[in-house]
Amino acid sequence: MPKKVISGNYAAAYATKHARVEVVAAYPITPQTSIIEKIAEFIANGEVENLEYVPVESEHSAMAACIGASATGARTFTATSAQGLALMHEMLHWAAGARLPVVMVDVNRAMAPPWSVWDDQTDSLAQRDTGWLQFYAENNQEVYDGVLMAFKIGEHEKVNLPVMIIESAFILSHTYDVVDMLEQEEVDEFLPPRKPLYSLTDFDNPFSIGALGTPADYYEFRYKIAKAMEEAKKIIKEVGKEFGEKFGRDYSQMIELYKTDDADIVFMGMGSLMGTVKEAVDILRSEGYKVGAAKVRWFRPFPREELYELAKSVQGIAVLDRNFSFGQEGILFNEAKGILYNTDAKPIMKNYIVGLGGRDLTVNDVRKIANNMKKIIEKGELDKEIDWYHLKR
Amino acid sequence: MELPADVKKRLTLPAEEHFYAGHTACQGCGAALGLRYVLKVYGNKTIFTIPACCSTIIAGPWPYSAFNAPLFHTAFETTGAVIGGIEAALKAKGYKVKGEDGVMVVGWAGDGGTADIGLQALSGFLERGHDGLYIMYDNEAYMNTGIQRSSSTPYGAWTTNTPGGKKRFLERKPKKKVIDIVIAHKPAYAATASVAYPEDFMRKLKKAKAIKGPSFIQLFAPCPTGWRSPTDKTIELARLAVQTAYFPLFEYENGKYKLNMPSPKKEPKPLEEYLKLQGRFKYMTKEDMEILQEWVLKEWEELKKKAEIFG
Amino acid sequence: MAESPFKADIEKVQKEYGEKMTPGAIVYIPGSSVVNKTGGWRVFMPKFDKDKCIRCFMCYTLCPEPAIYLDEESYPVFDYDYCKGCGICANECPTKAIEMVRETK
Numbered sequence: 001m002p003k004k005v006i007s008g009n010y011a012a013a014y015a016t017k018h019a020r021v022e023v024v025a026a027y028p029i030t031p032q033t034s035i036i037e038k039i040a041e042f043i044a045n046g047e048v049e050n051l052e053y054v055p056v057e058s059e060h061s062a063m064a065a066c067i068g069a070s071a072t073g074a075r076t077f078t079a080t081s082a083q084g085l086a087l088m089h090e091m092l093h094w095a096a097g098a099r100l101p102v103v104m105v106d107v108n109r110a111m112a113p114p115w116s117v118w119d120d121q122t123d124s125l126a127q128r129d130t131g132w133l134q135f136y137a138e139n140n141q142e143v144y145d146g147v148l149m150a151f152k153i154g155e156h157e158k159v160n161l162p163v164m165i166i167e168s169a170f171i172l173s174h175t176y177d178v179v180d181m182l183e184q185e186e187v188d189e190f191l192p193p194r195k196p197l198y199s200l201t202d203f204d205n206p207f208s209i210g211a212l213g214t215p216a217d218y219y220e221f222r223y224k225i226a227k228a229m230e231e232a233k234k235i236i237k238e239v240g241k242e243f244g245e246k247f248g249r250d251y252s253q254m255i256e257l258y259k260t261d262d263a264d265i266v267f268m269g270m271g272s273l274m275g276t277v278k279e280a281v282d283i284l285r286s287e288g289y290k291v292g293a294a295k296v297r298w299f300r301p302f303p304r305e306e307l308y309e310l311a312k313s314v315q316g317i318a319v320l321d322r323n324f325s326f327g328q329e330g331i332l333f334n335e336a337k338g339i340l341y342n343t344d345a346k347p348i349m350k351n352y353i354v355g356l357g358g359r360d361l362t363v364n365d366v367r368k369i370a371n372n373m374k375k376i377i378e379k380g381e382l383d384k385e386i387d388w389y390h391l392k393r
Numbered sequence: 394m395e396l397p398a399d400v401k402k403r404l405t406l407p408a409e410e411h412f413y414a415g416h417t418a419c420q421g422c423g424a425a426l427g428l429r430y431v432l433k434v435y436g437n438k439t440i441f442t443i444p445a446c447c448s449t450i451i452a453g454p455w456p457y458s459a460f461n462a463p464l465f466h467t468a469f470e471t472t473g474a475v476i477g478g479i480e481a482a483l484k485a486k487g488y489k490v491k492g493e494d495g496v497m498v499v500g501w502a503g504d505g506g507t508a509d510i511g512l513q514a515l516s517g518f519l520e521r522g523h524d525g526l527y528i529m530y531d532n533e534a535y536m537n538t539g540i541q542r543s544s545s546t547p548y549g550a551w552t553t554n555t556p557g558g559k560k561r562f563l564e565r566k567p568k569k570k571v572i573d574i575v576i577a578h579k580p581a582y583a584a585t586a587s588v589a590y591p592e593d594f595m596r597k598l599k600k601a602k603a604i605k606g607p608s609f610i611q612l613f614a615p616c617p618t619g620w621r622s623p624t625d626k627t628i629e630l631a632r633l634a635v636q637t638a639y640f641p642l643f644e645y646e647n648g649k650y651k652l653n654m655p656s657p658k659k660e661p662k663p664l665e666e667y668l669k670l671q672g673r674f675k676y677m678t679k680e681d682m683e684i685l686q687e688w689v690l691k692e693w694e695e696l697k698k699k700a701e702i703f704g
Numbered sequence: 705m706a707e708s709p710f711k712a713d714i715e716k717v718q719k720e721y722g723e724k725m726t727p728g729a730i731v732y733i734p735g736s737s738v739v740n741k742t743g744g745w746r747v748f749m750p751k752f753d754k755d756k757c758i759r760c761f762m763c764y765t766l767c768p769e770p771a772i773y774l775d776e777e778s779y780p781v782f783d784y785d786y787c788k789g790c791g792i793c794a795n796e797c798p799t800k801a802i803e804m805v806r807e808t809k
Contacts, residue, residue, distance in 0.1 A: 022485040025478055052481035057517035061474035064467065064514065068442065068478030071465050074485050076478075090468055098465075099728035160727060198730055200440045200463040200479065201488065201496070208731040210466035212454035220725045228727070400778040404761055414769045414786035415737035420745065421790035426768035437734070452737075455729045459737035591765055617790075625791030625804070628766050 002181050008140040008172030011179045012079065012105045012165070013038035015147035017048055018187040022074035025054035025065035029084040030117045031173045032107045036079060059084035063091035063102070070100035071209060073199035075151060078102065081169065082109035082123040089127065095162040096131025096225060098210050099197055101154030102162040103147060104132075108271065108322075109169040110357040118358020119168040121271060121323035125299070125331045131225050133163040133232055134299040136270035138256075140177040142297075143167045145249055148182070152191050152239050158231045160197045168272035169358065182247060190246060229301045236298060254303035256295040259285065260310060263292030265373045269320035270296045270332060273354065273361050277320065280366035289370050296332065304339050311345035316377045318369050322355040329386045348376055352389045359390055405592050407433045416459035418451040421624030423588045423614030423631060424503075424530045425451055428459075430591055431499065431528065434598040437462040439497040440483075442476050444511065445469040446503035447537045447616075448530075472500040472507070473514030477523040490524045491602050498525035504545035505535045508571045519578035519607045526601045526608045529571060531640075532616035540619040544569040547639075548685050549677040551621070557676040567688055572611050576645050581606030584644035584653075587613040589631035593642060593653055604646070613640045621672020633667040638693040643700065650700040664689055738786075742769070746789035748804040750782055756801035763793035763802060 006014070012035050016024065026036045042048045052069075056062045062078050070076040080088060085106050095102050110120035124134060133154065137143045143165065150163035167173055182190075198207050213221055237252045244250025258278050260266050267277045274295040284291050294310055294317075296303070311317065319337075321330025328334055333351035340346065352369055355361045369389065376382055401408060411432035418425035424447055432439075441464045443449055449466055453459050467475045480490055480498050489495035500518075502511055507529040515527060534552050535541040542552040547568045551557050555564040575583050582604045586594040594612065601608035615631050617624045634640040635654065638661035642653040664686040668674040677685070716733060726732060750763075763780050764772045771787035772780045780793075794802040 023478065023481045025474075025481070050485050050487070052485040054477055054481050054521065056474060056477070057513060057520075061471065061477075061514050061517055064471035064474035065478030065481065067467070067471075068465065068475035069482035069485075070478075072440070072479045072482035072486070074482035076482070091471065094468055097728065197727065198732075200465060201483070201486070202463065203438045203496075205732065206437055206461060206463040206734045208452065208458040208460055208464035208466070208734070209728055211452065211456075211458065211729050211731055212449060213729050214454050217455055217725070217729075221727070221729055224725065224727045400774060403759075403778075406765055410770060412770070413735035413737050414771055414783065415740035415742055416769070417737075417740065417742070418768060420788045421792055422768050426766065429768065429770055453731075453740075456726075456731050456733070457737045457739060458731040458734055461734040623791070624789075625795040627768075627790070627792055628796050 002183070004179055004181060005176050006140065006179050007034060007174050007176050008137070008143045008167045009034040009174065010038050011140045011144040012147055012167070013042070014181055015144045016077045017042050018182060018184060019148055019151050019191055020075065021077045022050060023052045023054065023066065023069035023076045024078065025056050025062045025069065026078045027056050027059045027062045027080070027084060029059070029081045031109060031169045032079045032081040032084070032105070034174070035105060059087040060091060063088040063095065066102045067091060067095050067098065067100055070102050071098060071200050073194070073196045073201055075194045076102045077104070079105040079107070081107040082111055085123045085127060086111065089130070092127055092130035092132055099160040100162060101151070101160055103150045103154060103165065104162070105143070105147065105165045105167065107169050107173045108166055116357045117169060119171055119272070119322065120356050120358065124164060124166050125323050127164070128300060131161060132300060133161060135163065135165050135297055136299060137165060137167045137172065138272055138274050138295060140172055140179050141249070143172060144179050144181060145243065145251065148187060148191060149239050149243055149251060153232060153235050155194050156235045157197070159228050159235055161225070161228055161232065166271065171272045186247070233301050233303065251297070253306065254298040255306040255310065256297055257310065258293040258295065260292030260294060260314065262290060264290045264315045264377065265318060265370060266292045266294050266310065266314045267318050267320055267366065267369070268294040268296065268332065268336065269322070270299060271322065273320060273322055276361055276363065277366055280363040283363055284367060284370055291370055302335060302339065307336055307339055308343050308345055311340050311347050314347050316348040316350070316373045318373050319349060319351050320354050320361070321351060324353055324356065348382065350376060350382055351386045353386065354389050365389070406430065406595060409433065409436065411437055411461040413459045413461060415457070416451050416453060418447070419618045421617040421627040422451070423616060423627050424448060424532060426588045427530050427612050427614050428501070430594055431501070431598060432460070432462060434595050435497045435499065435602065439499055440479050441465065442467055442472055442479065442500045444472045444502050444506045445537070446506050448501055450537065469506055470510040471514055472502040472511050473516070473518030473527060476500040476525045476527065477518050477521060480523045480525050491605065497602055500525065500527040502527070502529055503536070504529060504531045504533060505543040508545045508569050509543050516578065519575060519580050519609065523607050524605060526610065528610045528612055530612045530614045532614050532619060533568070534619050536616050536619040545571065548688060549674060549681040551673045551676055561676065563676055575609045579648070580609055582608040582644070582646050585611045585613070585640065585642050587631045587635055587640065587642060589628045589635065590642065590655065597644060619673070622670055626670055630667065630670055633662065637662045637664045637667045637689065639664060639667055639689050641693060641696055643696060648703060650703045652697070652700045661690065661693060741785045742788050743785045746787060746807055748789045748791060749784065749807045750787065750789070750793055751803045751805050752780065752782060753801045754779060756799045758799055760798060762796050762798060766792050766796050768792065
């Protein structure tokens with residue numbers, strides 16, 4: 001299989017090429033730009049056929065054009081970041097409500113002001129209620145694999161929902177790493193052409209989509225999306241397993257567990273920072289710490305059952321949030337804690353706010369967090385629930 | 394039912410209906426009549442996109458649809474972008490777009506959704522040269538939300554957020570000339586049309602389908618509810634708007650302007666004839682009417698000059 | 705009597721939609737609006753005088769519903785199931801063959 005040293009953004013672009021995407025509508029924003037530049041290059045070099053590239057005048061229009069194209073039956077892709085994603089917000093709801101499996105890469109970037117182009121998860125997590133599936137990639141390989149799986153999962157007849165593949169600004173988007181890419185025939189076999197739920201080109205039996213839903217019906221349409229999300233968990237696991245069997249990289253777990261079997265303390269988080277955490281786990285284990293890592297791959301739908309199984313077996317969970325919901329707490333922490341409330345699993349949970357706006361999380365930081373967690377577990381009580389860990393004291 | 398051959402011959406519009414009765418437009422709705430014509434001309438091999446506007450409601454709440462053609466409902470400001478996306482998908486999938494036997498792509502948006510919130514997406518659609526037709530049905534205010542002024546509302550008009558009152562708080566800006574903004578993009582085809590002149594409108598629809606590239610039609614569509622006018626006066630008002638040169642009929646193609654006035658030799662009728670039939674203008678003073686009349690004639694002269702120079 | 709041009713399967717609409725909630729609020733029976741008998745909105749109804757009619761098709765052309773179709777002799781037929789009584793036909797009729805009268809039920 002062809003291995004290439006490429007950036008996360010190029011990994012995303014190659015995945016769209018191998019997925020035989022038919023329409024791309026996108027608007028440039030740092031650090032997403034090299035994705036759409038690469039796609040344009042594919043077209044310019046004649047490396048792709050039947051791909052229409054629509055250079056729209058805003059992100060809002062990018063998503064709107066993707067929605068129109070997807071409703072016309074095309075496999076559709078876009079990419080954005082931060083402010084662009086926020087501008088799309090209205091249409092994110094639209095894509096999900098109209099049940100269109102658009103796939104988008106969001107390069108996690110901090111929201112302004114102050115202006116920042118660096119890594120932060122608040123942009124994508126602010127879109128959590130739009131009905132999009134969300135996959136957080138740890139490395140460039142996961143960006144590539146994630147985009148391929150996203151089409152298969154989103155387009156599944158039981159799902160029909162849009163999927164967001166999320167990668168970190170610069171840490172992944174612009175950092176070169178080995179990506180093991182698939183042969184075109186392998187992808188074609190894994191991902192056949194899209195069979196849409198409906199298409200506007202069905203002229204003999206014309207559909208109208210997205211009409212007014214009165215109070216007598218709206219509720220059921222929402223339930224259908226909720227059910228499709230629930231169904232998506234099964235499909236994610238199926239597709240993740242198939243991917244593993246075919247290509248050797250298994251994605252059947254929605255939460256990837258790393259050395260958690262005998263761990264007392266587990267670090268939980270999403271995205272590229274979990275790479276550092278896994279590295280730290282290895283080092284800390286050699287120093288005698290009983291620690292492990294739980295990488296939440298899929299934030300939507302949330303793997304409630306997997307979290308419960310993990311929580312039953314550990315004493316403490318340190319949730320590392322590269323995001324924050326003002327007036328509340330880190331978003332992953334908030335969700336994980338809420339899920340466990342009605343269960344018998346009651347590990348001590350603490351929220352560490354880390355890495356906002358691209359600040360580095362180092363192995364040393366993870367050691368300090370481990371020491372802090374150890375103390376808390378020994379004492380049996382929290383020093384504080386939300387820790388702005390990096391704050392310049 | 395098949396119409397007799399001689400009737401078919403005398404009929405100036407296609408006999409087939411693809412816009413179905415039972416729709417929920419108000420009585421005497423100009424927009425509904427416009428939709429009927431568009432669907433008659435294009436038939437069901439046409440993909441419609443409708444943003445938030447009266448036509449969302451007119452088409453019908455789920456599970457009803459008055460359209461015998463594919464229809465995509467979308468958000469307010471997105472018509473231009475969505476039809477661009479549809480056209481791109483059709484091309485990627487190998488469909489023939491426009492032309493005699495091709496698929497027609499139509500965006501159907503109100504004046505608020507075009508002149509205000511949707512202007513950016515419209516500009517993008519025109520500039521990128523998508524092969525589709527954008528129809529702005531102009532009833533000169535946000536009617537679906539309850540008659541609020543848009544930038545297409547004329548000077549002196551009452552709306553619910555220019556309610557007149559003691560302070561005479563009425564619309565004080567002239568109607569935005571969306572068609573001029575459109576023409577600045579040098580589209581393949583742009584035209585004004587009116588529901589009172591269906592043959593002219595339908596001819597323009599056919600042209601928009603035959604021509605390659607982005608087309609735009611601004612369709613004048615009176616709204617009895619919002620204009621506070623009798624429901625039976627819809628056509629009469631639309632006709633007077635043309636006869637007074639308040640809304641002149643013309644088309645733009647290949648850099649050339651062409652007037653399509655029904656009686657080209659006649660001088661415009663006094664605007665007052667048009668204004669006095671509508672409750673929305675009842676707060677206008679004599680002076681207000683003069684201001685609006687002057688604006689109409691100035692714009693009319695300008696258009697005539699354009700037709701002379703770029704004819 | 706001429707038949708209505710609207711061919712949507714009303715029975716199917718009424719039967720199927722009750723059970724079938726289509727995802728994405730898809731309406732898969734085009735023209736299903738014919739289920740709504742909008743004639744109930746009417747206050748004034750068009751009264752047609754065939755003797756005055758010159759078959760110019762003005763009423764047929766300008767009906768926004770459309771609730772006027774043509775019979776075998778190309779005279780207009782008023783479909784009172786859908787006519788909302790706007791009066792455009794009467795206002796535009798060049799021979800005053802249509803008169804709007806208050807409806808008494």
